[in-house]
Amino acid sequence: MSPAAQTDVWAEFETGPLALAAARRLRAQGYGQLEAFTPYPMPELEEVLGLKRPRLLLSLVLAAACLGGGLAFLLMWWTAARSYPLNVGGRPLNSFVTDIPIMFESAVLSAAITAFLGSLFFSGMPRLRDPLDVIPSFARTSIDRFWIGVRDDQPEAREPLSRLLEQLGAVHVHRVEAGP
Amino acid sequence: MSSGPVAEVPLWPAPDYSAPPDEMALLPHPQSDAALTAELLDKVLHPPRWLGPAILTTGAGSTVLLAAVVYTLITGIGVWGNNIPVAWAFGITNFVWWIGIGHAGTFISAFLLLLEQKWRTSINRFAEAMTLFAVVQAGLFPLLHMGRAWFFYWLVPYPSTMGIWPQFRSSLTWDVAAVSTYLTVSLLFWYLGLIPDLAAMRDYAPERWRRKVYAVFALGWHGSAQTWRRQRIAYGVLAGIAAPLVVSVHSIVSMDFAIGVLPGWHSTIFPPYFVAGAIYSGFAMVLTLLIPARRLYHLEHVVTTDHLDKMAKMLLVTGSLVTYAYMVETYLAWVGGDSFERHMLLQVRPHGQFAPLFWTVIACNCGSPLFLWSRRVRRSALCLFALTLSIQLGMWLERLMLIITSLSADFLPSAAHGYKPSLIDGALLGGTLCFFLFLFLVFLRFVPFIPVSELKALDYELRGRT
DSSP: OOSSOEEEEEEEESSHHHHHHHHHHHHHTTOOOEEEEOSSOOHHHHHHHTOOOOHHHHHHHHHHHHHHHHHHHHHHHIIIIIISOOOSTTOOSSOHHHHHHHHHHHHHHHHHHHHHHHHHHHTTOSOSOOGGGGSGGGGGGGTTOEEEEEEOOOGGGHHHHHHHHHHTTOSEEEEEEEOO | OOHHHHHTSOOOSOOOOOSOHHHHTTSOSOOOHHHHHHHHHHHHHSOOTTHHHHHHHHHHHHHHHHHHHHHHHHHOGGGSSOOSSOOOSHHHHHHHHHHHHHHHHHIIIIIHHHTTOGGGTTTHHHHHHHHHHHHHHHHHHHHHHTSOGGGGGGGSOOOOTTOOOOOTTSHHHHHHHHHHHHHHHHHHHHHHHHHHHHHHHHHHOSSHHHHHHHHHHHTTOOOBHHHHHHHHHHHHHHHHHHHHHHHHHHHHHHHHHHTSOOTTTOOTTHHHHHHHHHHHHHHHHHHHHHHHHHHHTTOTTTSOHHHHHHHHHHHHHHHHHHHHHHHHHHHHHHHSOOHHHHHIIIIIHHHSTTHHHHHHHIIIIIIGGGGGGSHHHHTOHHHHHHHHHHHHHHHHHHHHHHHHHHHHSOSOGGGOOOOOOOHHHHHHHHHHHHHHHHHHHHHHHHSOOSOHHHHHHHHHHHHOOO
16 A cells, blocks of 8 residues: 555445446446445456456465365374374274375365455454444445445546546445545 | 436446246345345344243253253263163264254255355355254264263374374264364354354444444454455355265264174265265254244245245155165165175064164155155145154154164174163253254344345345346
C-alpha cells in the first residue's frame, strides 16, 4: 500500500443483478481496480472483477497433503522397523500396505487444516474491524446489500464517477479514506 | 428500484428461467434477500416455546450417560454384558452405528456438493451438525472399551519412557487416525460454511451482547468477492477431501472386523458393505431429525416435500445396496468352500439362538425400504418418519447381530457361549441418544441451522437476474 492515503468510492446496491450490471459497465468504461462485497457468492461478478484462482492456497494444500502422508509413513516405518521392531508371526517389519490407511488419514487431515486456515489467513481473517465499517449501512452486507468499490485516484474524475454510479442504480455513494 | 435512472444503462442479460421446474420447486416461494434472512435468523433468535423444556429433558437424560460412564470407569467394563468369547457387543455396535450415522451428513455436504445437487442446500448444515454430534457419541465407546480410558494416549505415537510405540499394523490404530481425522475435518467443513451466516447473525441480532458473541465466531467476515471466492474454493477442496474420507473411515471401521479371521467377518465385501450401510442409516437419521424439525419450525417452504422425496430415494438406493451386500455375502459363503463360513451364514445366523435378531434385521433393512418405491410413501412425512425409525433399528441390530453371532460361535463348539446385555449397556446406549439430541437441540438454539447465504445464492441462481 502506498504511504499516501488512498480514497475509494463505494457504491451501495440493493440487488445483485444491479451490482453485477454496474461492475460490467464500470469495467467497460475502463475502471481498472474494482472490488465488491456481496451477501452471497456471485461467480459472474468474480469473473467481471477478474479474480484469479488462489494458486498459492491450492499448492499449499497439495504440499500439506504430501507432507502429512510422508511424515506419517516415516513415523510408522521408524517406530515399527527401527526403534521398536516387533516380530508378529514373521510378518515384514516395514509393511507398506498396512501403513496406507494412516498415511491417507494424515494426508487428509493436514490438507483440510491447511485449506481451512489458509483460506482464512489469505482473506485477512480473523480481524477486528474493516475500513468500511465507517459506512453505517455496511453492516447490512451480510444480509442484503451489495457494494462495488472503485479506486479513486483522480480527483477531477470524482463527480462523473459518482454520477455514473447513481445512474447505474446505486442507492448511496460513499467515499472512504483508507489510511496507510 | 425506480425505472428512471436504470433505463438509461444497458440492461443485464435477460432473466434466466431455464432452470428446470423441479429445481424451482426446491424454493417455491420467492422472497427478498432481507425477508429470507429475517425469517430464517428469527427462528434462531426467537426459538419456539417447546425448545427450552426439550433441551432440559434431553439434558437430564444425558446425566444417565454421565452416570453410566462414571460407573463403568470406577468399576471396570466387567459391568457390561460382554465377556469372552463375546468380547465385543454393545460397545462396538454403538460405535459403528453412531459413526455410520455421521456419514450421511458428510455425504450430503460433500458428495452432493461435488455433484452440484441443489437440493442439498436447505439441509446440509443440519446434516453436518448431525455428523459432528454422532461422531462425538461414537468416539466415546472405543475409549470406554479400552477398559482403562485414562490411558487412551497410549494409542498416540509419543516418545515415552517405556520405549514402546503403538502397533500400526493393527486396525485399531487405524481407527484412531480415521475417527479423529473425521471429526476434525467435519468440524472444519461445517465451520467454514457457517462463517457467512454467523456474520449475518452478528449483523442482524438486535441485542448488543448477542452481536458481540456472534462477531467473535464470525472472525470478521464481511463477504468481499475475493473472500467469497477463497471460501468457496476452500469449501470445494474440503468437500473433495471429505468425500473419499467418508469412504475410508467406514472402510477402516469394517476392517476391524474383516482383518479378523472369524467366520462371518473375514470377508472382502465388508468395506463397501459397511459404507453403504453407514450412509443408509445416516440418511434415515437425517430424516428422523428433519421431519419433526421442519414441522415444528414451519420450514415446509424451505425443506420441501421434494427434499423428502429425494432423500427417500437415497434411502431406497442405499437400502438396495445393503440388501445386495447381504445376498452376495451369503452367496459367497455358500459357494466359497469354507465350511465354518458356510455354517455361520447359512446355519447360525438364520437358525441359531440369535435368529430373531437376524430376521428383524432382514425385515427392517431389506423389507421396509421397499415401501419407498411408492411415490405416495416417499412424499408422506409421517410414513417416511416411521420407516426411518425402522431402518435405524435394523441397522443397529445388524451390527449387533454381526458381532455376537460370529463371536458366540466361532471354530470350536466347546468355546461357544451366549450373550446377554447388562443394564449399564442399555444406559450407555440410551444416554448417548439423549446426549445426541441434547447437542442437536442446543445447535438449533444458537446456530443458524438453515444455510441462509447458500439459500440466497440458490434463489439468485434459480430465479436469477430478476
